[in-house]
Amino acid sequence: MQDGRAANTTNTTIAAKCKVKDEGLRQFLGYHIKRAYNVLRSDLTKSLEPLGLRITTYSSLILIVDNPGIRQSQLATNLDIERPNLVVILDELEQRGWVNRERVESDRRAYALFATLSGRQVCETAIGIDRAHETRLFSGLKHAEIKSLTAMLNKIERHMGE
């Protein structure tokens, strides 16, 4: 089964007329997670683009809206983003007028982050878009399936800390 190239003169291109064999890849759960993630990322990116948000800026904005005064370091930790990468994300959010950095008086090294009114508004809109995006892509799954899927993914994610 491995080697289709019986003769160069008769049929050099067996793979071309057969279905591609991908059992070797499909045996790995990680392969399916990657493919599902790519589909989701691509669709959500396109869905958020009209708002001027990327997935990273959107995720950051949600946490800032829900946690007024959060520090950059806390945000980075919670989003699993390296601090240097967060800087440009916040620059972008600040430039759009959606987030403010405010010096913390008690520790002048740190910045506390606050969403502006328009930041909270665009965040609400984005959440609605995200919900619609997931409703669309997860329509084949029952509510209970989504819950168990979430639980299993959390188990995988937490496994690195052990």
Add this chain to the structure above:
Amino acid sequence: MQDGRAANTTNTTIAAKCKVKDEGLRQFLGYHIKRAYNVLRSDLTKSLEPLGLRITTYSSLILIVDNPGIRQSQLATNLDIERPNLVVILDELEQRGWVNRERVESDRRAYALFATLSGRQVCETAIGIDRAHETRLFSGLKHAEIKSLTAMLNKIERHMGE
């Protein structure tokens, strides 16, 4: 542990003393898929690195080993990789001596891809490493859970074609 400072004047830094609220993000399945994928990607990348393989070169190599004579365009389609990006992946595999591009006589635009002996050997080793990696990270999941997880992810993935 995080925050010892009680009050600024009253309390400008509420988030600093509370656990960060991430329910807004955690309501989305896509967020959990992304985090699980990042953990998996990072661990598999490190695991394959000693072999000189990246995830993309490794995935390509598996498909070439399992489908001798496959064309680049077929490979790109099956891996959901754009053709231009596949070129550098194959350059790398060819440079390592793991894959050969062979002109197809019946269509001289195309290349048929074949794994070399050492290509098949490194692929076998990599598959063993991948299995160990998944065994490690999925140890919290039962076999039946992994199967249903795979099925659900496939549903999500296929939803884009509709």
Add this chain to the structure above:
DNA sequence: TATTGTTATACTCTATAACTATA
């Protein structure tokens, strides 16, 4: 005209080292 592989390019995400200013 369409397709295969290629080049060039660009954008995003991720990752690390080193700097500054505060603590």
Add this chain to the structure above:
DNA sequence: TATAGTTATAGAGTATAACAATA
């Protein structure tokens, strides 16, 4: 000295347009 934020930089993945050779 240690930490918060920053700068600079590099690697990897992804995406599109345009080209040459071939169909």
